[in-house]
Every structure is written in structure tokens, then in C-alpha cells.
Amino acid sequence: MGAGIALVAARAGFETICHDVAREGLDRSYDQAATFFAKSVERGRMTEQEREEALDRLIPATGLGSLADADLVIEAVYEDLDVKRKLLRELNVICGERTIFASNTSTLSITEIASGCGREDRVVGMHFCLPAQLMKLIEMSRGINTSQEAFDAAWAWTLSAGQHPVETQDKPGFILNALLVPFNNDVIRAIEAGVASPADIDKAIKTGLGYKMGPCELLDLIGLDTQVRLCEAFYPVTLDPRASAPPLLRRMVAAGHLGRKSGRGFYDYTQAEG
Amino acid sequence: MRDYEIVQSGSSRSFPSGDEFLARSVAGAEVLVRLGGSGGEDAKRAAVLIELDTECLGVHTGEFSGNEGSNVLGFARYRNGLDAPTNLIELVRQPKSSQEAVEAARLMFESAGFAVVVCADQPGRIIDRLVRPKYNAALRFLDEGLATAEAMDMTCRMGLGYPDGLIERVTRGDLARHYDVSSAIHEMTGQPAYMPARRAVVAKKRQSL
Numbered sequence: 389m390g391a392g393i394a395l396v397a398a399r400a401g402f403e404t405i406c407h408d409v410a411r412e413g414l415d416r417s418y419d420q421a422a423t424f425f426a427k428s429v430e431r432g433r434m435t436e437q438e439r440e441e442a443l444d445r446l447i448p449a450t451g452l453g454s455l456a457d458a459d460l461v462i463e464a465v466y467e468d469l470d471v472k473r474k475l476l477r478e479l480n481v482i483c484g485e486r487t488i489f490a491s492n493t494s495t496l497s498i499t500e501i502a503s504g505c506g507r508e509d510r511v512v513g514m515h516f517c518l519p520a521q522l523m524k525l526i527e528m529s530r531g532i533n534t535s536q537e538a539f540d541a542a543w544a545w546t547l548s549a550g551q552h553p554v555e556t557q558d559k560p561g562f563i564l565n566a567l568l569v570p571f572n573n574d575v576i577r578a579i580e581a582g583v584a585s586p587a588d589i590d591k592a593i594k595t596g597l598g599y600k601m602g603p604c605e606l607l608d609l610i611g612l613d614t615q616v617r618l619c620e621a622f623y624p625v626t627l628d629p630r631a632s633a634p635p636l637l638r639r640m641v642a643a644g645h646l647g648r649k650s651g652r653g654f655y656d657y658t659q660a661e662g
Numbered sequence: 663m664r665d666y667e668i669v670q671s672g673s674s675r676s677f678p679s680g681d682e683f684l685a686r687s688v689a690g691a692e693v694l695v696r697l698g699g700s701g702g703e704d705a706k707r708a709a710v711l712i713e714l715d716t717e718c719l720g721v722h723t724g725e726f727s728g729n730e731g732s733n734v735l736g737f738a739r740y741r742n743g744l745d746a747p748t749n750l751i752e753l754v755r756q757p758k759s760s761q762e763a764v765e766a767a768r769l770m771f772e773s774a775g776f777a778v779v780v781c782a783d784q785p786g787r788i789i790d791r792l793v794r795p796k797y798n799a800a801l802r803f804l805d806e807g808l809a810t811a812e813a814m815d816m817t818c819r820m821g822l823g824y825p826d827g828l829i830e831r832v833t834r835g836d837l838a839r840h841y842d843v844s845s846a847i848h849e850m851t852g853q854p855a856y857m858p859a860r861r862a863v864v865a866k867k868r869q870s871l
Contacts, residue, residue, distance in 0.1 A: 517820075517821045523820070523821065524820055525816070525817060525820040525821040527817065527821075552816070552820060554809065554813035554814075554816050554817055555809060555810075555813060556808055556809045556813065556817075557806075557807060557808050557809070559808055562808075563803070563808065563809050563813065563814050563817040563821075564817050564821045564822065566799070566803065566808070567796060567799060567800065567814075567817075567818070567822075567828070568822060570795070570796075570799065570855075571792065571795075571796050574791075574792050574795060574796075574855075575792060578788070578791060578792065581782075581784065582782055583781055583782050583784050583787075583788060583791065584779060584780065584781040584782065584788050585780075588779035588780055588781065588788065589779075589788055589792075591750075591777060591779050592740070592750060592752065592779045592781075592788040592789055593788075593789065593792070595740075595748065595749055595750040595777045595779075596740040596748050596750040596788075596789045597789065597793065597824070597825075598824070598825040598826075599822075599823065599824055599825075600823040601823065603792075629854075629855075630795060630855055
């Protein structure tokens with residue numbers, strides 16, 4: 389996810405320091421960026437000169453010290469509260485006092501992530517949608533201690549990066565996942581209850597509601613194990629029964645039916661890809 | 663096209679007045695379509711199709727401890743409240759429904775140009791079962807100040823790829839209609855997710871003022 393966000397920033401003209409603890413990860417991200425920008429040139433979305441300049445703005449770094457002069461640091465580390473809080477505490481020591489910290493969390497509280505970092509007033513939520521380089525939407529949220537000035541500055545940054553921000557409260561899942569995760573669970577429960585087959589549910593949703601992708605296709609794409617993790621993040625906080633992982637979902641994950649990545653989920657991909 | 667005969671005894675949500683499907687009725691056809699009313703088996707037909715609203719097919723056929731089913735099937739053409747009907751037919755079967763009847767009904771609707779899905783005789787069929795909790799959640803989020811209606815709708819369109827936002831859609835379809843559908847499913851399932859959101863309750867009450 390971090391690599392996609394870096395593409396958005398570099399494409400918009402911002403000098404972008406890409407931090408990863410592993411050099412291999414940085415190299416891989418750079419290669420992906422080069423491929424993406426090359427395709428953008430092929431499709432007429434940027435010129436050759438713009439491609440070169442955007443790539444030049446991507447600066448790899450394996451040490452947090454390189455972020456000292458950044459105006460904005462967007463973290464996209466593992467979705468774990470302790471990991472994120474530790475990172476922000478470290479960054480607080482390294483970065484200038486005006487630096488804004490943004491979290492790309494999709495499930496955790498911005499207030500809790502900011503808590504104890506030393507600059508709670510300059511932490512904002514900035515949730516990009518996957519894939520970040522293609523999706524324009526960013527869910528923006530403020531923690532209880534976030535200052536209006538910091539939030540406005542982060543909002544302005546998203547606009548200057550060509551993105552489309554929407555403001556949400558600091559609540560689990562913000563808007564997108566708060567609607568999507570329980571809906572996907574409802575779909576799984578309907579299948580488990582024998583209401584209809586995955587194929588008929590997808591067909592009904594696409595034909596009747598005009599969605600681009602059926603929910604079972606989407607679940608297979610994001611991974612059923614990911615859906616379990618999302619449920620485990622939401623349910624303890626919300627106690628919403630619709631957010632709890634359905635038994636069928638857990639059984640499918642236990643059976644190794646994780647979706648596209650394992651070749652089988654609600655659909656079988658082994659034949660099509662063979 | 664496969665022939666069908668229509669018997670209509672009231673207004674139809676699936677095929678409103680003027681719908682071209684109504685004009686193609688053929689007396690004595692192997693598939694009988696009952697619009698706006700009830701009716702029993704007809705052994706001479708390959709299938710008897712009863713149009714459903716929010717009720718289950720069992721209301722028309724009776725239920726027999728899980729052994730219900732014959733050549734009588736249910737169906738509804740999905741439409742979002744007051745919007746025009748879509749191209750989707752939800753075909754409803756019971757545990758012991760005749761497979762031949764299901765296939766005859768499917769072929770008839772497909773030959774008339776509809777997309778057909780088959781579902782069990784459960785509250786809300788497929789779409790209403792899945793979208794009504796989502797509408798209720800979105801309406802509740804709006805009341806709780808999670809985001810504005812515009813922000814939620816934009817998130818649905820830009821983040822989830824929906825053709826329209828949830829608030830926009832349920833409002834356009836009529837919040838009072840959402841109340842009716844959601845209440846009916848709530849009555850049958852008892853699940854809190856189907857309890858109509860406050861804004862739907864308000865719309866329903868205002869309808870009777």
C-alpha cells in the first residue's frame with residue numbers, strides 16, 4: 389500500500405522519501421513504480437519527461453532519519469496498534485515539530501494511534517483505497533486532539549495530490565469498511581443459509597444493483613483471510629453481530645480456500661489459470 | 663421465445679402497466695404467471711409462477727415441515743422502490759420444488775430477455791436480504807454524524823465502485839418503501855439489522871399524515 393501512496397505523491401510533484409526497513413522492498417517498489425509510470429506514458433496519461441521527473445522524486449531510504457525534514461509522513465505499516473504507536477513515537481523525536489503524521493489505517497482509531505506520540509495535535513487519518521495509484525478517494529479523519537490547522541493542511545495536501553478527500557469521524561472502518569465488512573459477512577451467511585449460490589448472488593448484485601463486481605468475486609480478490617482479520621479488528625470494538633466472522637468464512641480459511649491467491653475461494657481459479 | 667400466460671388480478675411491481683412483457687401473454691401456455699394475486703397448483707402447466715412482494719412463497723402455497731414444493735414457484739423482478747424495474751428476476755423455489763418447473767421458468771424469463779437467479783424461499787430473497795441492513799446502517803451513520811450523506815455517497819461511488827450512493831439510492835427508492843421491506847424482513851428474521859432506521863420510520867409516519 390505504501391508503494392501506491394508514494395506513486396500518488398511523486399506523480400503530483402512532491403519529493404517523496406520512500407521508507408522501508410528492507411532494501412529489497414524498496415527496490416521492488418521502485419520497479420513497480422517504473423512499470424506503472426511507463427504504462428501511464430503508453431496510455432497518454434503522462435509525458436516521457438513527466439515520467440522521468442516522477443521517478444526522480446522517489447527517494448529510497450532504509451533509515452527513519454531521512455524523514456527528518458518531511459512536511460508530511462504517511463505511515464502504511466502493518467495494521468497493529470502497538471506497531472503504529474511505536475513508529476509515531478520514534479518519528480516524533482526525528483521529525484521537525486511542524487511535520488504532520490498521517491496514518492493509512494483502515495480499522496484502527498486515529499486517536500489511539502496518536503496517543504502518547506508527543507504530537508497528538510498533528511496526527512490525522514488518511515485512508516487510501518486500494519490500489520492507491522488508481523483510486524482517488526481518501527477517507528480523512530481527525531483524532532480527538534487533532535488541530536484544525538493540521539487537518540486542514542493534510543486535506544489541502546490530498547487535493548494538491550489530485551485525490552478526492554471525504555471527511556469521516558474517527559470510528560472503526562470509517563465509512564468504506566464500516567459498510568463493506570458487515571455486508572460481505574451478510575453475503576457469506578446467506579450462502580451458508582442456502583439462500584443462493586455465490587454465482588447467483590454475484591449475478592443478482594451486479595444486475596440488480598449495478599455493482600461492478602459481485603461480493604463473492606470481491607471477497608475472493610481481497611482474500612478470505614483478510615476478511616477474517618477485518619472482522620477480528622471490528623467486532624471486539626463494535627460488538628456488531630454483523631461484523632463477526634461467519635462460521636463458513638472461518639471454515640473456508642481453515643481449508644485453505646483463501647480466494648484468488650490460493651486458487652480457490654467461492655470460485656475455483658485453478659482451471660481458468662491453468 | 664417460450665410462451666407464457668399471464669393472469670393478473672391486481673397491480674404488479676414487476677410488470678407495471680405498459681410493460682411489454684404483459685403484451686405477450688398466450689392463452690394455455692405451459693408457464694402460467696400470476697400477477698398481483700394468489701393461486702394453487704396447475705398440473706397441466708410446466709410451472710406456475712406467483713409474483714411476490716415482501717412475503718414468502720409459503721404464504722401462497724402453505725408449508726409442510728420442509729417438504730413443501732411443487733410446480734408452483736415465486737418470483738419478483740427487482741426494483742429499487744419507485745425506480746423502474748431492473749432486468750433481474752429472482753426466482754423463488756421451495757425445498758421440494760420441481761426442478762423441471764425451475765428450468766421451465768428460467769428458460770421462459772431468459773427467452774424474454776431477463777437475467778434470472780434462483781433463491782430459496784427466505785425473507786428478502788437475495789437483494790433485499792443483503793442491502794436492507796446496509797441501508798439501515800448508512801442511515802444510522804448519518805444520524806450519528808459519521809459523515810455527511812454526500813461524503814458517504816461519494817465513498818460508495820469512488821471507493822466501492824457503486825453506481826450510486828446508499829443514501830441517494832434508498833432515498834430515491836422511497837424511505838417509506840424501505841421501511842415496509844425492512845420491517846417485513848425483520849418480522850420474519852427477528853434480526854436487529856433489519857429494524858428500520860429512524861429516518862425510514864419518520865418517512866413512513868409522514869406518509870400517513
